[in-house]
Amino acid sequence: MLLKDASILIVDDDPDVLTAARLLLKSQAKEVMTEKNPENLRSLFLKKDFDLVLMDMNFNSTINTGNEGLYWLRKIRELGSKASIIMITAYGDIDLAVRSLKEGASDFMLKPWQNDQLIQNVKDLLKKRTVKSVQQVNTSGSGLLGQSEAILDVLKKIEKIAPTDANILILGENGTGKDLAAHAIHQQSLRAGRPFIKTDVGSLTESLFESELFGHTKGAFTDAREERTGRFEAANGGTLFLDEIGNITLHQQARLLTVLQNRQVTKLGAHQPVPVDIRLICATNVPLEELADEKRFRKDLIYRINTVEIMLPPLRKRTGDIELLARHFVKQYGEKYFKPGLGLDKKSIEKLNQYHFPGNVRELQYAIERAVIMSDGESIQPADIVFSPIETRGAEITKTPDSINLNTLEKNAILLAIEKNKGNITKAAKELGLTRTALYRRLNKYDIE
Structure with missing residues (x-):
């Protein structure tokens, strides 16, 4: 992160110090706020990070122990703030530092500070924040690991919206x-210490949808042998992640919209609604x-969840990331x-870089x-290195199409023709009965490379 994009808070009971620091930083940072009373920190951080x-x-x-600063640091x-924190004191003490x-402090400086040194320290810490974000690796293998411009743009967006x-x-x-992006948003939010609840709503049947999300009372239906807490209540105070949201029915969408509008749920078999406080993340x-086709999905729900x-980029558009991810795995x-x-x-890296990774x-x-297991x-x-046949481009082109949508059929015909002619x-x-210019227009339309 650059200093010009940074939001900075200065906390000190000395108005002269606040003025001096604000004047020094305001012309270089995006935003500089000052606060004389640390008792106001909670309300400040609840509004923004x-x-x-x-x-x-x-x-x-009158006792310069530094304990007050350490208390407010904690x-x-x-x-849940991920802010870099520089502790400042007029009394130098190695143990205190x-x-x-x-x-959890990021740096320690003495007053009076040298302006050039303070500016440099701030710049260095902000730079480290970006590097740390890029290097974060989820133990399950993070799709967010990378150095390409495409993934750095995603990380920067997450950093802005998470708080x-x-x-x-x-x-x-x-x-x-x-799912990893959803976890990253939760972990960098002010709800990080609260529950993160994930549900694959696309796999829920009509009969299970309401019971799974909203819960049910004992005896609410034939198999309801005990009371069940729904996912909305389980995520109260934290984050609810609804995966495959694009696959739910219009009836399910209507029920979900009602809950999101009212911010309360009513269990099946109950009559008293329960208020819920959740941060909603959806994926599809x-x-x-x-x-946006209202025959498939309600526009009012799209606006509510969006x-x-x-947009997470496909691996084929993340230039330079394949080797980095491969070495990590x-x-x-x-x-x-x-x-x-x-x-x-080295030749294995070349093989990986030449593959288009539809999966x-x-x-x-x-x-x-698999390669690690088979390697001697x-x-x-x-x-x-063997690529799975279930993820070949041919998997997108079936003899019996899953959809009769004209755009889908046209895209599949183009893919088949390119595959058949080995990219020529x-x-x-010629086989499609198009000019090269017309085909290029369609390649751009369907984002085919």
């Missing part, structure tokens, strides 16, 4: 890491333009299958896991 905090260690006390962390760093309570819609193909692999949308599965130190041959990061992960040497060879656009266009 900050990228960086400069905080005094002694407030209205309170900020308890609120060490204690503040152990409690808010805005409803988020995550879009993207299967295997791009939508259905393109937004298809969701305050902000995040080699290390992960090398340790799991007792092959520590296993490497990745995205998930397909790469499984391919590397010190490094994975090209022959060890001229031959594919």
Whole structure:
């Protein structure tokens, strides 16, 4: 993160210090706020999170122990803030500096500070925040790991929206890491210490939908042998993640919309509604333009769940990330299958980079896991890497189409022609009865590379 994009809070009981720091930073940062009374920190952080905090260690006390600063440092962390925090004091003490760093501070500076040094320290900490975000790796294998511009844009967007309570819609193909993005948003939010509840709503039948989401009382229906707490109540105070939202029926959409509008649920068999406080994140692999078809999905529900949308890029558009992810998975599965130190041959990297990965990061992960298991040497060879036949491009092109939608049929015909002619656009266009220009227009329309 750059200083010009940063939101900074300065906390000190000395108005001269507040003025000096504000004047120094306001021309370089996006936003600079000052606060004299640390008792107001909770209300400030509930309204918004900050990228960086400069905080005094002694407030209205004749005993300069720094305990007050450490207390408020802990309170900020308890609120779930990921802000970088610089502790500032006029009394230099190595033990105090060490204690503040152990409690979660990012840096420690003495007053009076040198302006150039303070600015440099702030810039360095903000830069580290970005690097740390990029390097975060989920133990299950993070689709958010990467250095490409496409994934860095996603990480930057998550960093901005996570501290808010805005409803988020995550879009993207299967295997791009939508669930990991949802976890990242929760972990960087002010609800991080509260429940994160995930439900695959697309797999729920009509009969299970309301019971699973809203709960039921004992005896509400034939098999209701005991009371059940629904997912909305279980997520109270935290985050509710509804995966595959694009696959629910219009009737289910109507029930969900009512709950989101009223912010309360009524269990099956009950009459008294229960208020719920949740942050909603939804995900789907259905393109937004298809969701906008009211025969398939209610527009009023789209607006309700889509305050902000995040589009996760397919792996084929994440230039340079395949090798990085592959090496991460080699290390992960090398340790799991007792092959520590296993490497990745240069020709294996070339093979991976030449493949289009229709199954995205998930397909790469499984391919590397299999390669690690099959490898006999010190490094994975090209022959060890086998791509799953269930994720080939041919899987998109079936003799009996799943859909008779004209756009889908046209896209499949184009894919089949390109596959048949081994990528030769001229031959594919001729077989389709199109000019090269007309085919290129359709390639752009359906985002075919």
